[in-house]
Amino acid sequence: MKPKLGSEVAAAKRDHRPLVALESTIIAHGMPYPQNLEVAHRLQDDIRSQGAVPATIAVIAGEVVVGCSDEELKLLATHDEVMKLSRRDLPYAMAFGKHGATTVAATMIAAKAADVTVFATGGIGGVHRGASQSFDISADLKELGRTSVAVVCAGPKAILDLPATMEVLETEGVPVIGYQTDELPAFYTRESGIALELRADRPEEIARFLRTKWENEFEGGVLIANPIPAEHSFDKQVLDAHIAKAMDAATAAGIEGKEVTPYLLSKVKELTAGKSLEANIALVRNNARLAAEIAKSLMG
Ligand code: PSU
Ligand code: MN
8 A cells, every 4th residue: 555645754764854643534524524633733733732643534536645634624524425445444534536535444444554553533443342242353453463553542432341441452463552651541541440561651661662562573453542631531430330221222223333432421421411521622732742752753
Protein backbone atom coordinates (compact mmCIF):
# COMPACT_ATOMS: atom_id res chain seq x y z
CA MET A 1 0.00 0.00 0.00
CA LYS A 2 1.23 3.47 -0.87
CA PRO A 3 -0.75 6.05 1.10
CA LYS A 4 -1.13 9.64 -0.04
CA LEU A 5 0.71 11.88 2.40
CA GLY A 6 -0.84 15.15 3.48
CA SER A 7 1.41 18.18 2.85
CA GLU A 8 2.31 18.71 6.51
CA VAL A 9 3.18 15.01 6.87
CA ALA A 10 5.27 14.98 3.69
CA ALA A 11 7.21 18.01 4.92
CA ALA A 12 7.72 16.43 8.34
CA LYS A 13 9.12 13.31 6.69
CA ARG A 14 11.60 15.35 4.63
CA ASP A 15 12.75 17.19 7.77
CA HIS A 16 12.84 14.04 9.93
CA ARG A 17 10.37 15.42 12.40
CA PRO A 18 8.40 13.19 14.80
CA LEU A 19 4.96 12.07 13.58
CA VAL A 20 1.90 10.82 15.45
CA ALA A 21 -0.91 8.93 13.70
CA LEU A 22 -4.56 9.54 14.63
CA GLU A 23 -7.52 7.35 13.73
CA SER A 24 -10.75 8.55 12.15
CA THR A 25 -13.42 6.13 13.39
CA ILE A 26 -13.53 8.24 16.50
CA ILE A 27 -14.48 11.19 14.22
CA ALA A 28 -16.99 9.47 11.94
CA HIS A 29 -18.54 6.91 14.27
CA GLY A 30 -17.32 7.57 17.82
CA MET A 31 -18.58 11.08 18.50
CA PRO A 32 -21.48 13.27 17.32
CA TYR A 33 -21.10 16.34 15.07
CA PRO A 34 -19.91 19.04 15.75
CA GLN A 35 -17.84 17.82 18.70
CA ASN A 36 -16.19 15.22 16.49
CA LEU A 37 -14.78 17.85 14.12
CA GLU A 38 -13.66 20.10 16.98
CA VAL A 39 -11.91 17.16 18.61
CA ALA A 40 -10.24 16.16 15.34
CA HIS A 41 -8.70 19.64 15.12
CA ARG A 42 -7.90 19.89 18.80
CA LEU A 43 -6.00 16.59 18.77
CA GLN A 44 -3.89 17.78 15.87
CA ASP A 45 -3.14 21.01 17.71
CA ASP A 46 -2.26 19.12 20.90
CA ILE A 47 0.31 17.12 18.94
CA ARG A 48 1.72 20.23 17.24
CA SER A 49 2.04 22.09 20.52
CA GLN A 50 4.19 19.22 21.82
CA GLY A 51 6.51 19.68 18.85
CA ALA A 52 5.34 16.73 16.75
CA VAL A 53 3.28 16.49 13.57
CA PRO A 54 -0.20 14.92 13.41
CA ALA A 55 -1.17 12.43 10.71
CA THR A 56 -4.90 11.72 10.77
CA ILE A 57 -5.62 8.61 8.72
CA ALA A 58 -8.69 7.76 6.62
CA VAL A 59 -9.75 6.60 3.17
CA ILE A 60 -11.07 9.38 0.95
CA ALA A 61 -12.69 8.34 -2.33
CA GLY A 62 -10.76 5.10 -2.26
CA GLU A 63 -7.41 6.69 -1.49
CA VAL A 64 -5.62 5.91 1.78
CA VAL A 65 -4.65 9.28 3.23
CA VAL A 66 -2.04 9.78 5.95
CA GLY A 67 -2.46 13.35 7.09
CA CYS A 68 -6.02 14.45 6.30
CA SER A 69 -6.57 18.06 5.26
CA ASP A 70 -9.20 20.27 6.93
CA GLU A 71 -11.64 19.53 4.10
CA GLU A 72 -11.09 15.81 4.48
CA LEU A 73 -11.71 16.02 8.25
CA LYS A 74 -14.91 17.94 7.55
CA LEU A 75 -16.05 15.25 5.14
CA LEU A 76 -15.39 12.49 7.68
CA ALA A 77 -17.24 14.39 10.40
CA THR A 78 -20.34 15.18 8.35
CA HIS A 79 -20.78 12.84 5.37
CA ASP A 80 -23.44 10.22 5.95
CA GLU A 81 -21.75 7.49 3.93
CA VAL A 82 -18.46 6.95 5.67
CA MET A 83 -17.63 3.27 6.11
CA LYS A 84 -16.08 1.94 9.28
CA LEU A 85 -12.93 0.25 8.02
CA SER A 86 -11.03 -2.49 9.73
CA ARG A 87 -8.35 -4.67 8.04
CA ARG A 88 -10.88 -6.71 6.07
CA ASP A 89 -12.67 -3.62 4.70
CA LEU A 90 -9.70 -1.51 3.58
CA PRO A 91 -9.16 -3.07 0.12
CA TYR A 92 -12.91 -2.90 -0.57
CA ALA A 93 -13.00 0.84 0.12
CA MET A 94 -9.90 1.27 -2.06
CA ALA A 95 -11.31 -0.80 -4.92
CA PHE A 96 -14.67 0.96 -5.02
CA GLY A 97 -13.68 4.55 -4.28
CA LYS A 98 -15.43 4.71 -0.90
CA HIS A 99 -14.95 7.11 1.95
CA GLY A 100 -13.97 5.33 5.12
CA ALA A 101 -12.93 6.00 8.68
CA THR A 102 -10.17 3.75 9.94
CA THR A 103 -10.39 1.77 13.17
CA VAL A 104 -7.31 1.11 15.29
CA ALA A 105 -6.49 -1.94 13.13
CA ALA A 106 -6.76 -0.14 9.79
CA THR A 107 -5.03 2.97 11.12
CA MET A 108 -2.07 0.84 12.22
CA ILE A 109 -1.79 -0.69 8.75
CA ALA A 110 -1.77 2.69 6.99
CA ALA A 111 0.50 4.30 9.58
CA LYS A 112 3.05 1.52 9.20
CA ALA A 113 2.87 1.82 5.42
CA ALA A 114 3.83 5.48 5.82
CA ASP A 115 6.49 4.59 8.39
CA VAL A 116 4.65 6.32 11.24
CA THR A 117 5.15 4.13 14.30
CA VAL A 118 3.40 6.03 17.11
CA PHE A 119 -0.37 6.34 17.14
CA ALA A 120 -2.79 7.92 19.62
CA THR A 121 -6.38 6.85 20.08
CA GLY A 122 -9.04 6.66 22.81
CA GLY A 123 -9.80 3.03 23.42
CA ILE A 124 -8.99 -0.09 21.45
CA GLY A 125 -11.44 -2.76 20.46
CA GLY A 126 -11.24 -6.04 22.35
CA VAL A 127 -13.05 -9.19 23.34
CA HIS A 128 -16.73 -8.44 23.83
CA ARG A 129 -18.60 -9.87 26.78
CA GLY A 130 -20.32 -13.04 25.64
CA ALA A 131 -17.67 -13.63 22.97
CA SER A 132 -17.65 -17.36 23.70
CA GLN A 133 -21.07 -17.38 22.01
CA SER A 134 -20.83 -14.44 19.60
CA PHE A 135 -17.12 -14.75 18.64
CA ASP A 136 -17.03 -10.92 18.72
CA ILE A 137 -13.34 -10.19 19.12
CA SER A 138 -12.07 -6.95 17.58
CA ALA A 139 -9.59 -7.24 14.71
CA ASP A 140 -7.60 -4.58 16.63
CA LEU A 141 -6.12 -7.35 18.79
CA LYS A 142 -4.76 -9.40 15.89
CA GLU A 143 -3.43 -6.26 14.26
CA LEU A 144 -1.57 -5.36 17.43
CA GLY A 145 -0.06 -8.84 17.21
CA ARG A 146 1.38 -8.31 13.74
CA THR A 147 1.93 -4.62 12.92
CA SER A 148 4.81 -2.74 14.51
CA VAL A 149 3.13 0.42 15.75
CA ALA A 150 2.86 1.72 19.32
CA VAL A 151 -0.74 2.50 20.22
CA VAL A 152 -1.33 4.95 23.05
CA CYS A 153 -4.81 4.40 24.51
CA ALA A 154 -6.70 4.80 27.79
CA GLY A 155 -7.22 1.05 28.01
CA PRO A 156 -9.98 -1.11 26.61
CA LYS A 157 -13.44 0.12 27.48
CA ALA A 158 -15.27 -1.63 30.30
CA ILE A 159 -18.03 -2.53 27.80
CA LEU A 160 -15.56 -5.30 26.90
CA ASP A 161 -14.50 -8.45 28.71
CA LEU A 162 -11.22 -7.06 30.07
CA PRO A 163 -9.60 -10.25 31.41
CA ALA A 164 -10.35 -12.03 28.10
CA THR A 165 -8.96 -9.05 26.18
CA MET A 166 -5.73 -9.25 28.18
CA GLU A 167 -5.49 -12.99 27.49
CA VAL A 168 -5.80 -12.48 23.74
CA LEU A 169 -3.19 -9.70 23.83
CA GLU A 170 -0.87 -12.09 25.62
CA THR A 171 -1.51 -14.81 23.04
CA GLU A 172 -0.79 -12.29 20.28
CA GLY A 173 2.48 -11.32 21.96
CA VAL A 174 1.45 -7.73 22.60
CA PRO A 175 3.17 -5.97 25.50
CA VAL A 176 0.78 -3.79 27.51
CA ILE A 177 2.71 -1.05 29.29
CA GLY A 178 1.07 0.97 32.03
CA TYR A 179 2.12 4.61 31.86
CA GLN A 180 2.77 5.70 35.43
CA THR A 181 0.48 2.93 36.65
CA ASP A 182 0.55 -0.72 37.73
CA GLU A 183 -3.09 -1.27 36.87
CA LEU A 184 -4.83 -1.59 33.54
CA PRO A 185 -6.93 1.56 33.07
CA ALA A 186 -10.39 0.95 31.60
CA PHE A 187 -11.04 4.05 29.50
CA TYR A 188 -13.55 6.03 31.62
CA THR A 189 -11.94 4.84 34.84
CA ARG A 190 -8.34 4.76 36.01
CA GLU A 191 -8.87 1.36 37.58
CA SER A 192 -10.03 -2.05 36.39
CA GLY A 193 -8.80 -4.37 39.11
CA ILE A 194 -6.39 -5.94 36.59
CA ALA A 195 -2.70 -5.71 37.42
CA LEU A 196 -0.14 -4.91 34.71
CA GLU A 197 3.33 -6.37 34.81
CA LEU A 198 4.96 -3.80 32.56
CA ARG A 199 5.25 -0.18 33.60
CA ALA A 200 7.03 2.94 32.37
CA ASP A 201 7.12 6.31 34.08
CA ARG A 202 8.67 8.43 31.34
CA PRO A 203 8.20 8.70 27.56
CA GLU A 204 11.92 8.00 27.11
CA GLU A 205 11.50 4.60 28.75
CA ILE A 206 8.73 3.72 26.32
CA ALA A 207 10.87 4.85 23.38
CA ARG A 208 13.72 2.69 24.64
CA PHE A 209 11.40 -0.31 24.91
CA LEU A 210 10.06 0.20 21.37
CA ARG A 211 13.55 0.53 19.92
CA THR A 212 14.69 -2.63 21.70
CA LYS A 213 11.64 -4.58 20.57
CA TRP A 214 11.75 -3.59 16.92
CA GLU A 215 15.54 -3.57 16.50
CA ASN A 216 15.55 -7.17 17.70
CA GLU A 217 12.95 -8.27 15.16
CA PHE A 218 10.09 -8.68 17.61
CA GLU A 219 7.55 -7.55 15.05
CA GLY A 220 4.17 -6.42 16.29
CA GLY A 221 2.49 -3.63 18.15
CA VAL A 222 2.76 -2.33 21.69
CA LEU A 223 -0.11 -1.04 23.75
CA ILE A 224 0.62 1.94 25.97
CA ALA A 225 -2.12 2.21 28.60
CA ASN A 226 -2.42 5.82 29.73
CA PRO A 227 -5.05 6.36 32.44
CA ILE A 228 -7.70 9.06 31.99
CA PRO A 229 -6.76 12.23 33.92
CA ALA A 230 -8.06 11.87 37.50
CA GLU A 231 -10.37 14.89 37.30
CA HIS A 232 -12.31 13.26 34.45
CA SER A 233 -12.33 9.71 35.76
CA PHE A 234 -15.69 8.05 36.48
CA ASP A 235 -16.51 6.11 39.60
CA LYS A 236 -16.15 2.45 38.63
CA GLN A 237 -19.38 1.27 40.28
CA VAL A 238 -21.48 4.02 38.74
CA LEU A 239 -20.01 3.34 35.32
CA ASP A 240 -20.48 -0.42 35.60
CA ALA A 241 -24.18 0.16 36.23
CA HIS A 242 -24.48 2.36 33.12
CA ILE A 243 -22.67 -0.22 31.03
CA ALA A 244 -24.97 -3.00 32.21
CA LYS A 245 -27.95 -0.89 31.14
CA ALA A 246 -26.41 -0.04 27.78
CA MET A 247 -25.72 -3.71 27.10
CA ASP A 248 -29.29 -4.69 27.93
CA ALA A 249 -30.51 -2.01 25.53
CA ALA A 250 -28.17 -3.30 22.80
CA THR A 251 -29.46 -6.84 23.22
CA ALA A 252 -33.08 -5.66 23.22
CA ALA A 253 -32.46 -3.66 20.04
CA GLY A 254 -30.76 -6.62 18.34
CA ILE A 255 -27.50 -4.74 17.75
CA GLU A 256 -24.72 -6.95 16.37
CA GLY A 257 -21.29 -6.96 14.79
CA LYS A 258 -19.53 -3.68 14.07
CA GLU A 259 -22.55 -1.66 15.23
CA VAL A 260 -22.04 -2.81 18.81
CA THR A 261 -19.23 -0.43 19.83
CA PRO A 262 -20.82 2.79 18.43
CA TYR A 263 -24.19 1.81 19.91
CA LEU A 264 -22.85 1.19 23.40
CA LEU A 265 -20.86 4.43 23.27
CA SER A 266 -23.88 6.55 22.42
CA LYS A 267 -26.03 4.75 24.99
CA VAL A 268 -23.49 5.37 27.76
CA LYS A 269 -23.35 9.00 26.69
CA GLU A 270 -27.14 9.24 27.08
CA LEU A 271 -27.03 7.56 30.49
CA THR A 272 -24.30 9.88 31.76
CA ALA A 273 -25.99 12.99 30.34
CA GLY A 274 -23.06 13.68 28.07
CA LYS A 275 -20.39 13.39 30.77
CA SER A 276 -18.90 10.34 29.09
CA LEU A 277 -18.27 12.38 25.94
CA GLU A 278 -16.38 15.03 27.90
CA ALA A 279 -14.30 12.31 29.51
CA ASN A 280 -13.72 10.71 26.13
CA ILE A 281 -12.37 13.98 24.75
CA ALA A 282 -10.12 14.58 27.76
CA LEU A 283 -8.55 11.15 27.58
CA VAL A 284 -7.87 11.18 23.83
CA ARG A 285 -6.17 14.57 24.18
CA ASN A 286 -4.11 13.18 27.04
CA ASN A 287 -3.09 10.28 24.80
CA ALA A 288 -2.22 12.56 21.89
CA ARG A 289 0.17 14.52 24.10
CA LEU A 290 1.87 11.40 25.44
CA ALA A 291 2.16 9.93 21.93
CA ALA A 292 3.86 13.13 20.77
CA GLU A 293 6.40 12.85 23.55
CA ILE A 294 7.11 9.23 22.72
CA ALA A 295 7.50 10.08 19.02
CA LYS A 296 9.95 12.85 19.90
CA SER A 297 11.92 10.49 22.12
CA LEU A 298 12.09 7.91 19.34
CA MET A 299 13.76 10.45 17.04
CA GLY A 300 16.40 11.39 19.57
N1 PSU B 1 -13.26 2.87 21.42
C1 PSU B 1 -13.73 4.12 21.57
N2 PSU B 1 -14.16 4.83 20.51
C2 PSU B 1 -14.11 4.30 19.27
C3 PSU B 1 -13.57 2.98 19.11
C4 PSU B 1 -13.16 2.31 20.19
O1 PSU B 1 -13.78 4.61 22.66
O2 PSU B 1 -14.51 4.97 18.33
C5 PSU B 1 -13.40 2.46 17.72
C6 PSU B 1 -11.91 2.33 17.41
O3 PSU B 1 -11.68 2.81 16.10
C7 PSU B 1 -11.65 0.84 17.46
C8 PSU B 1 -12.99 0.32 16.98
O4 PSU B 1 -10.59 0.42 16.66
O5 PSU B 1 -13.95 1.15 17.61
C9 PSU B 1 -13.21 -1.12 17.34
O6 PSU B 1 -14.36 -1.56 16.69
P1 PSU B 1 -14.70 -3.12 16.65
O7 PSU B 1 -15.00 -3.48 18.08
O8 PSU B 1 -15.89 -3.22 15.74
O9 PSU B 1 -13.48 -3.82 16.11
MN1 MN C 1 -16.55 -6.64 16.71
